[in-house]
Amino acid sequence: MKIGLIGNPNVGKSLIFHQLTGIGVEVSNYPGTTIDLQCGNTCFQKEMIEVVDLPGIYSLDGDSEEERTVRAFVDSGEADVIVAVLDAGRLERNLYLLLQVAEYRRPMLIVLNMMDEAEKSGITVDVGKLSSLLGVEVIPTIAVQGKNTCNIIPAVLSSARSPTVKVLYDHHIEAAVKSLRTIHNLDWMGAIQALLGHAEDPDVLEASSALSEEIERIHRMSVAQIIAGNRHHCAEHIASEVVRSRPPERGPDIDRLLTTRIPGIPILATILIGILLTVFIIGSWLEEAIVTLIDTFVLQPFLAAGFPPLAEQLGTSFILAIQAGFGIAFPFIFTFYVFIALLEDSGYLTRAAFLADRTLHRFGMHGQGIIPIVLGFGCNVPAIMSIKLLRTKRERLIASFLVTLIPCSARTVIIAGLVAAFVGLAAALSVYLIVLVIILITGLMLSRVTPGEQFGMILEMSPLRWPTAKNVLLKSWMRIREFLVIAMPLLIVASIILGLFQYSGLMAAFGDFIEPFSVAVLGLPSYATTALIFGILRKEMALETLVILAGTADLGSVLSMAQIYIFAVVSVLFIPCIATIAVLKKEIGTKMALVVSAYTLIIGILVGALLNIILS
Amino acid sequence: MQSSFREDILETLYKEKATGTQTTSIGDLATLLDRDAGELEKILREMEKDGDLSISPERTIMLTPQGEETGGKIMRKHRILECFFSEMLGMAPETAGKEACTLEHSVSDEAIERLGRYIRTPGWAGPRSMRRGKRWQVLTLIEAAEGEQLVVSCVRCRGPGSRLHDLGLFPGTTILVVRKIPGNGIVIRVKESDIALSPEIAASIIVERTG
Numbered sequence: 001m002k003i004g005l006i007g008n009p010n011v012g013k014s015l016i017f018h019q020l021t022g023i024g025v026e027v028s029n030y031p032g033t034t035i036d037l038q039c040g041n042t043c044f045q046k047e048m049i050e051v052v053d054l055p056g057i058y059s060l061d062g063d064s065e066e067e068r069t070v071r072a073f074v075d076s077g078e079a080d081v082i083v084a085v086l087d088a089g090r091l092e093r094n095l096y097l098l099l100q101v102a103e104y105r106r107p108m109l110i111v112l113n114m115m116d117e118a119e120k121s122g123i124t125v126d127v128g129k130l131s132s133l134l135g136v137e138v139i140p141t142i143a144v145q146g147k148n149t150c151n152i153i154p155a156v157l158s159s160a161r162s163p164t165v166k167v168l169y170d171h172h173i174e175a176a177v178k179s180l181r182t183i184h185n186l187d188w189m190g191a192i193q194a195l196l197g198h199a200e201d202p203d204v205l206e207a208s209s210a211l212s213e214e215i216e217r218i219h220r221m222s223v224a225q226i227i228a229g230n231r232h233h234c235a236e237h238i239a240s241e242v243v244r245s246r247p248p249e250r251g252p253d254i255d256r257l258l259t260t261r262i263p264g265i266p267i268l269a270t271i272l273i274g275i276l277l278t279v280f281i282i283g284s285w286l287e288e289a290i291v292t293l294i295d296t297f298v299l300q301p302f303l304a305a306g307f308p309p310l311a312e313q314l315g316t317s318f319i320l321a322i323q324a325g326f327g328i329a330f331p332f333i334f335t336f337y338v339f340i341a342l343l344e345d346s347g348y349l350t351r352a353a354f355l356a357d358r359t360l361h362r363f364g365m366h367g368q369g370i371i372p373i374v375l376g377f378g379c380n381v382p383a384i385m386s387i388k389l390l391r392t393k394r395e396r397l398i399a400s401f402l403v404t405l406i407p408c409s410a411r412t413v414i415i416a417g418l419v420a421a422f423v424g425l426a427a428a429l430s431v432y433l434i435v436l437v438i439i440l441i442t443g444l445m446l447s448r449v450t451p452g453e454q455f456g457m458i459l460e461m462s463p464l465r466w467p468t469a470k471n472v473l474l475k476s477w478m479r480i481r482e483f484l485v486i487a488m489p490l491l492i493v494a495s496i497i498l499g500l501f502q503y504s505g506l507m508a509a510f511g512d513f514i515e516p517f518s519v520a521v522l523g524l525p526s527y528a529t530t531a532l533i534f535g536i537l538r539k540e541m542a543l544e545t546l547v548i549l550a551g552t553a554d555l556g557s558v559l560s561m562a563q564i565y566i567f568a569v570v571s572v573l574f575i576p577c578i579a580t581i582a583v584l585k586k587e588i589g590t591k592m593a594l595v596v597s598a599y600t601l602i603i604g605i606l607v608g609a610l611l612n613i614i615l616s
Numbered sequence: 617m618q619s620s621f622r623e624d625i626l627e628t629l630y631k632e633k634a635t636g637t638q639t640t641s642i643g644d645l646a647t648l649l650d651r652d653a654g655e656l657e658k659i660l661r662e663m664e665k666d667g668d669l670s671i672s673p674e675r676t677i678m679l680t681p682q683g684e685e686t687g688g689k690i691m692r693k694h695r696i697l698e699c700f701f702s703e704m705l706g707m708a709p710e711t712a713g714k715e716a717c718t719l720e721h722s723v724s725d726e727a728i729e730r731l732g733r734y735i736r737t738p739g740w741a742g743p744r745s746m747r748r749g750k751r752w753q754v755l756t757l758i759e760a761a762e763g764e765q766l767v768v769s770c771v772r773c774r775g776p777g778s779r780l781h782d783l784g785l786f787p788g789t790t791i792l793v794v795r796k797i798p799g800n801g802i803v804i805r806v807k808e809s810d811i812a813l814s815p816e817i818a819a820s821i822i823v824e825r826t827g
Contacts, residue, residue, distance in 0.1 A: 059779075
């Protein structure tokens with residue numbers, strides 16, 4: 001048996017899914033975080049039940065990726081029962097989608113979630129009446145507290161049935177549906193879909209488009225608008241029958257503080273900078289602890305064991321990769337994810353998006369673009385993965401350029417470990433400044449040249465609520481797991497390749513080859529450029545390789561301050577790491593991934609050469 | 617009957633004045649309205665008390681500003697209805713005029729405003745033509761102030777427009793402007809949920825003030 005969970009974004013669908021299946025799926029307070037279909041199994045009275053969590057959508061008719069995915073799922077009839085999750089506090093809007101789903105006349109069950117929040121805002125819903133109006137069993141729940149969610153599966157098995165609710169359509173629409181049904185032998189749903197332009201058969205499509213043109217001429221409104229209007233009307237009618245509201249209890253208006261220019265924007269800046277600093281402090285503390293642990297308990301015993309040289313080299317590379325993964329990625333990125341999850345679950349992220357909308361607009365993006373940008377400071381890989389939240393291809397393209405330029409935590413390690421340690425704090429900050437200026441210029445330029453239309457932001461604001469520790473940690477854990485699955489194999493492969501290069505002496509040969517270019521353009525000794533190139537495998541690897549190749553950890557004794565500075569700037573700017581390139585390829589295609597990489601390479605070398613001229 | 621007859625009087629006087637007749641005597645008016653002069657005078661005296669008009673010692677009638685406004689409004693209603701019946705529904709001009717004479721007293725202000733807008737541009741009444749007149753309280757959402765309650769009259773958005781429909785922004789929906797940052801976006805409350813919009817999206821949503 002298979003059941004599908006359907007509903008608007010941000011109604012607690014993912015949380016209910018998690019409670020039904022027990023596997024940790026992401027639970028999000030940001031509209032549209034679940035893009036892929038999440039599946040899980042649960043067992044009830046010895047029957048295996050597969051649960052599918054569909055992406056949150058507002059309508060079945062649109063042509064966004066999520067809407068198409070859900071439509072295909074419902075069309076296919078895969079699910080034996082469709083469970084619609086509704087937000088009790090926003091019943092009318094939620095009913096709009098429900099009425100569309102109800103037209104499929106499949107066995108359904110309705111979960112009326114967020115009863116607690118509805119009550120807090122003074123809304124009560126007559127559950128019995130709603131159930132009788134729709135002709136489907138309705139189960140009220142409070143998913144955040146796990147209240148009543150245990151009754152969903154038993155109800156699915158015992159009382160799921162086809163809804164009886166019927167939307168009254170305009171008589172022209174009804175007439176058109178009737179004629180399509182008699183001539184082309186379609187069912188009711190097929191005829192409506194054909195009128196909306198969703199049909200396979202060219203004959204049907206031709207007939208339906210002639211009919212809809214006729215209707216459009218009479219109404220001076222598109223068929224889609226008329227149908228949507230009728231559905232809204234029906235939803236409004238049902239809601240007015242079952243919803244009783246009294247004025248909500250007025251608390252202090254925190255929302256006002258967060259979404260006005262003053263103090264909203266200073267608060268936003270404080271929160272973002274605060275998060276970056278905290279992540280850096282907690283991250284470096286954890287990093288040191290983990291790296292020391294692996295060093296003393298794994299690496300030293302391994303080296304002491306005395307394996308043959310090749311095996312020792314490979315083993316060392318492998319351990320180093322694990323160390324990098326858990327010692328750098330884990331402390332920084334996990335801490336970062338915890339903060340992001342806090343921002344999401346509290347509903348602040350949508351407010352940040354609202355405030356940032358205008359600024360990002362100059363760079364050809366919209367408010368939603370703040371998410372990949374903020375994530376980018378932690379690690380570019382999840383930041384690039386999050387660009388699918390942006391609606392247009394144009395925005396996604398611009399975002400991927402900008403995100404790859406943002407100094408992630410690995411690059412922060414280089415800036416801190418090299419420039420701050422050997423040159424000074426002011427110089428370290430100036431590296432950030434250079435990167436920031438380059439990001440700004442790139443954004444301004446891209447917003448002019450990138451093809452495609454620019455639409456504005458339409459974003460539902462999540463209600464402000466207290467995030468629960470359990471949900472925040474769960475979400476962070478799910479994300480770090482996803483990150484490790486993508487990045488860990490790449491780290492290990494990259495590290496082993498690097499080890500083999502060192503072992504076979506190719507590294508030295510490469511150094512000789514790059515020498516003239518390195519000295520003339522960047523003013524760096526050849527081994528520094530070699531280190532830079534190996535930074536592609538892992539950004540912070542540039543620093544480690546530099547130390548190995550220079551033969552000393554006191555880099556100040558072998559390189560001038562200008563050289564250290566140039567090395568840091570170039571390694572921060574040029575070519576994203578291999579894991580970032582891999583996700584870029586997945587999200588925006590091979591060609592654009594190469595263009596982005598080439599762009600950063602050119603920028604890195606140009607800025608490096610320029611600094612070389614200025615500083616020497 | 618009484619009030620509609622009074623409205624007829626004001627309308628006739630307004631029409632007379634508009635055609636250039638400076639003064640109208642009670643006798644002239646009685647002929648125009650096909651009424652008995654004595655009976656008419658009684659009503660006119662009452663209307664004088666109510667401040668709609670003034671009667672000079674020479675028995676000529678002058679409209680007060682208040683009376684002029686009422687008369688003008690009635691005449692406008694008459695014209696719009698007459699135009700609608702004859703031009704758009706194809707009725708004979710005389711019948712259209714008679715029909716308009718009866719309906720002009722009972723039709724609501726809102727219905728006539730909407731009808732007028734419909735006649736000017738059937739199907740869709742653009743914002744520009746409305747703003748020129750300043751008679752209609754029609755504006756784009758971007759012009760609305762924080763805290764205002766508005767009714768959506770039209771969503772002209774390309775591309776993401778259908779998303780707005782799905783969220784419930786439909787002609788006739790009541791919305792509240794929750795937050796507005798000048799030069800930045802706007803947050804509106806539609807069907808109990810808050811939705812943030814970019815200015816360019818807000819500019820393509822036409823709304824009406826209800827108050």
